Amino acid sequence: MAADPGPTGRDAGSPEDLRAAALRDALADRLIAEGAITTPRLAEVFRTVPRHRFTPGLPLELAYANQVVFVKRDRSGVPTSSVSAPDIQAIMLEQAAVPPGGRLLEIGSGGYNAALMAELAGPDGEVTTVDIDPDVADRARACLAGAGYRAVRVVTADAEDGLPERAPFDRIVVTVEAWDLPPAWREQLAPDGRLVVPLRLRGLTRSVAFDRVADAAGDRLVSRSARMCGFVKMQGAGRHADEELVLNGGDLSLDADDVRLLPSARRLEALLRTPRVERWSDVQVWRWEPWDTLPLWLATEFPGYCQLTLEVPGAPAVPGQFGAPGAAPLEPALRSGTPAVATPSAFAYLTAHPLPDGRVELGAQAFGPEAAALAAKLVGRVTAWDRERRYGPGPTITAWPINAPEPRADLVVVKKHVRIAVDWPRGQG
Template identity: 40%
Template sequence: MSTTTDTPPEILRARMVERILAGQRLAPAVEAVLRHVERHRYVPDAPIGDAYNEQAVITHTAPDGTHLSCASGPMIVAAMLDALQVQPGQNVLEVGAGTGYNAALLASLTGVAGQVTTLDINADVTAAARRNLDDTGYHHVRVITRDGAEGAAEHGPYDRIIVTVGAWDIPRTWWDQLVPGGRLVLPLRWRGTTRAVAFTKRDDYWESDWVFLCGFVPMIGQPGEHSNTIDPERLVTLHYDTDQPTDVDALQGVLDRERIEVWSDATVGGEEPFDRIWLRLTATDDRTIRIQAEQQAVTSSLCTPAIPVRSPALVEGGSLAYLTIRRSDGQPGRWQLGATGHGPDGEQLATRIADEITAWDTDRTADPRMVAYPTGTTPPADLLGKVIVKPEIRLYLTYKQP
């Protein structure tokens, strides 16, 4: 598809905003800044059509091909900005400078009486962000080269903190530098999935009121996840958190063992999302991880996850099960959801996934209540929910009982 265009950027920008509004509501102030700030001027090396399409634009890449920084897709930018609820005159910290575009949006929202500070660990990224912000008139935005986990206490405290890199944990520094009642919006990763989450700082805990599926370049310096292949050809990889006792040696060759399929009654159309099945698994089962299958593994039927590059799985000892999908008999255009298991406990694990598919099917838009207690604070003894322990927080996820 060609990305060249003769359409003026203001028309492309208006179309971008209308496309966003077709999928989500935005506060009038957020809509206004999206219409005003010239996104294409923050990705000057990209075709102008790419700047306003619903896609991330990679701006910095490591020698090994790893993406270090990008301009995130407009829809997730708008969603996180809306969830942040920035008000004029506020002091805002951004972790992950990117191209400077998000900082420009924040500066437009805070106005002349507000302050915006953006951080990035990569000096090339901050240099580009500084240049872009200066070229577009946002000279007053502070751009600092620093590990984002440290924050910037010298310019705090902050009314709002937004994180635009994938975070596996929530550093205590962000808690200390945010005012009581302030909001933190970040892409938080647990059990292999990433969700943009909006937290409000309460007396001694974070409380979430918004969750949104997303994907971000991971934050440097938070090695909270392991990855290992489980087949001789290295076509299938498991991704799991450091607190999960996953025995990858016992799982070697498990996909060559008998395949057991367990199917639910739930079906989806081609465009219907089912990512909240994964979210439910993380809130109910500590064995939830991510499975990734290369196309060769799918083509050969070695491993057929519902979404090959990222699907939920359960592991127990030398057994494995993962979410899968097949065309629905008698329902053209629809797909049936189920699970495939291998190993001694493969059927049990597959049935466990099928049970969560059924629970999801009763309320497909339900999200869990999420609270996070910084390490060193004491949660109430009667606090319910699945607990996920990280070095700097304990994350609690709870679904309302039907």
């Protein structure tokens, strides 16, 4: 299913095509250097597919930049469709390990990723991409045809039910954030099939590569890898609105899978008006270093896990708002999505301070009657992560059908269709 011969290939000789080919090579080289591309086969695919054909109107340099391109927004300006950043597309396709001749389904259509999948599947493969939005599907269809990938099927449908008429699939790649895993996605996988999906879990989004496993224990999905990512959200039957608590008139927000597990906004605001307690861990990280496993490690440990976003820089810590009079402002480790823990008697979050060599040391800042104890516990779990988890394998994530027996695991998150079990390797932590 590689591209039809035509003027968009690498041998085309117009100045624009030659410049585009050079930019494709530069993008592939960058993705290899950054570790997003790890196999020669995928590198060649990135050097082949003309991304600029899927981003019409953008200058070539922007079309081949490592950044997301939003192609549609809702009335509030929230993105509803995009051509994802090349690095996350490469990571997910490496996770998918697309077999030559594979029967493939993409859920969420931008066009470019389907073309990459078509190159990987080859002339004996079959690629179908489905999107709920007719405008997005029409755009993908036109871009694929213009780039020479007319054999890719583009279907307008809600993917909650998969695509039974084309099943079974060797690979299903989901390119929108999913809060849940509908039964059809598992059931329409081939016996040795793989699902790669940006899964929302305890407020965290990870691209999880699930293999279908069916044995005496049951028919389930078992993870092979999980990588940090971000995507536009699922629409249709699988849509799930974010749950968050907004504090102090919008200065802060707390994101969680289920805000019912957190104290009320009023209680949290009261905790944040108490004196601040600070503890440090001696754990040092580079700011650009991926902390993929740390948030999930903390989410496993603390029922009140959430993520703190500071909506206004430096806010809030003036007398009469949060913090005791004269207290320093809140200093979360990240501007958006800092790991935090909320209990009825304390609120704590990760903080960081710079070191001379450019790294930062991780610590905790906490408020409330039990602030010292919660800060110490949070720092202790960061230290345990550094000692036992930071350089080791991440957890195994298993998706059990909702009607299966309750799994025993370090963490179980209940969705509508599945129970997600998170298990860390034994003998550590």
